[in-house]
Amino acid sequence: MSSLVLQSTHGVIRFSLKDSIKSLELTPKKESLIMLHFSSKGRRFKRSIGYKCNLKNWDVTKQRVKTGKGMVTNAYEVNSFIGNIQSYAEGELTKMKKENGSIDVKMLSSLIEKRIKGGGEIDRDEERNKDxxxxxxxxxxxxxxxxxxxxxxxxxxxxxxxxxxxxxxxxxxxxxxxxxxxxxxxxxxxxxxxxxxxxxxxxxxxxxxxxxxxxxxxxxxxxxxxSRSFKVLKETTTDIFLTKSEVGILAKEDFSLRSKIELARDIFLIGCLTGQRVSDYNGLTDENIEIIDGHKFIKVRQKKTDTIIHIPITSKIKEIMNRYNGKFPPKLSESKLRENIKLACKKIGFKDLITVSYTKGGQLVKKVVPKYDLVKTHTARRTFCTNHYIDQKPIQNIMLFSGHKTEREFLKYVRIEKREEALLVIESGFFD
Structure with a gap:
């Protein structure tokens, strides 16, 4: 290969006429733009250098304008320009490889274009911001x-x-x-x-x-x-909650011989009783306790929304704290919390089969899994919201403790079947 072609681990730079050789052979005097071509691992671009030449005066092998007898008057000027652009491109390639370990093809294209047009130094940071x-x-x-x-x-x-x-x-x-x-x-x-x-x-x-x-x-x-077409895709997932009865069973189960499971269970119960996110209910300390008119509250500044919430320390929360000398359970890593709360629910026997469906890889997937396998740290918050909703507590009062800003957002957390919801409406006296 000609030494005029740069070929290395960086890429290949070559020069040619824009029109094909075959077409130019039919019209050898036709002027065609001289093009710079760059390619590297499947990425490529081409740029006109601004000069033209016909096939008769173009040396395909050397990729330069022919010199010698009968040459065009600006042959040396054009060849000098081509050589200058090639040297500049090679220098930029070496610099990129040394500084970044890779080639920014679009940056190189912009740099060469600027050089061809005779502009000043390119603002590299401004150019890279387009990436x-x-x-x-x-x-x-x-x-x-x-x-x-x-x-x-x-x-x-x-x-x-x-x-x-x-x-x-x-x-x-x-x-x-x-x-x-x-x-x-x-x-x-x-x-x-x-x-x-x-x-x-x-x-x-x-x-x-x-x-x-x-x-x-x-x-x-x-x-x-x-644009509306550039939308965030989403679907309602199969999320569950624990009934009041299940929460009671979970609270009474003796896990004293399995300390990690007991700790995970107690932290999770705090979540079920406060309606907070795991980032807020896992790791409460004495600093979260506030006394208002003789009543003890858990004061939480919700990490996600920065909203301050006050939740009363109920007798059920006190029962949990009594196992830790009147303090909140110590914090557990979220991965261990998730793992052990599933184990706790599995041991107790929350094995009702639930059909879950979701889209994965563009395909609808349906499968049946035991309830314990669907228990997550966020199940605690759904449990709080759903059970109070079932008890027909005013939504605004539930939101006061959960921290939801709108009823629409709150209702996303209510996980009961439509038939159960219809029963609730009937029991409320809707048709009386």
Whole structure:
């Protein structure tokens, strides 16, 4: 291969006429644009260098304008320009490989285009901000002290999937690439990766956060993500609650010989009796106790909403605290809490078979599982809301303790069958 072609682990740069050799052979005097071509591991771009040449004066092998007898007057000028662009591109490639360990193809394309047009130095940070993943990582790093660890973890998972998508497509995602075609393609990609519909929706939701930040900060004017068609996919999951009877059975079961299960059970019961999220009911301390007019309350500043909630310390909560010398159960890691509360419910015998259905990999999945296998840390909050709703307590009063802002959000937590709900209405005297 000619030494004029750069070929290495970085990529290949070559120069050719825009029109095909076959077509130019029919019209050898036709002027055709001289093009720079770059390719690296399936990623490529091409740029016109601004000069033209006909096939008669173009050396296909050397990829330069012919010199010598009968040459065009600006042959040396054009060849010098080609050599300058090639040297510049090679230098940028080496720099990228050394600094980043990889080639930013779109950045290289922008740099070469700027060089060809004779512009000044390109603002690399401004140019890189057009790169969706680069900008998303930058935003996440800047905001990590302001957002929760769970949110950071979720957003990082989305960024990893975008990187995997990029790799599968062979090009870098920029904000201008985001359209409804990309949306559909990315959703299909996530489905092929085996994600459930709600997980796909989570990634789209995180992506929209990055896109909105870029739009707000003037990085892009692309607002297609605001379209109704660019929607966050979701479906209602099969979530369960424990009945008042089951909560009572769970509370009375003797787990004293299995301390980890007993601790998980007690922490979970605190959740069932307070209606809080696991981030708020797991790890309560004496600092959460507040006395108001002689009554003891648990004061919680909900981590998700920053809402302050006061929940009375009832006799049932006191019974649990008595097992810990009048204090709240010590905090347990969420993974251990999830694992051991399932074991507790399995041992007790919460084995009613429940049909669950969900969409995974773009396909509807249905299966039957025992109730204990569906118990999660969030089941405690659903249990509190649903049981008080069944007892026909005023929704606004339940929300006072759960912290829900609207009835619509609250009712998402009520997990009872329609027939049971109809029975409740009848018992309330609706038809009397």
């Amino acid at each position: 969706l993943i680069y900008y998303s990582k930058k935003v996440l790093e800047q905001k990590k002290s302001q957002i929760k660890i769970g949110t950071i973890r979720s957003c990082n998972q989305t960024i990893k999937m975008l990187e995997k998508y990029e790799k599968s497509k062979g090009y870098l995602l920029q904000f201008d690439d985001i359209d409804l075609s990309f949306y559909r393609s990315f959703v299909q990609f996530l489905e092929k990766e085996g994600y459930s519909l709600n997980s796909v929706g989570k990634h789209i939701k995180n992506l929209k956060v990055f896109l909105n930040d870029a739009l707000t900060n003037g990085i892009t004017d692309n607002a297609i993500f605001k």
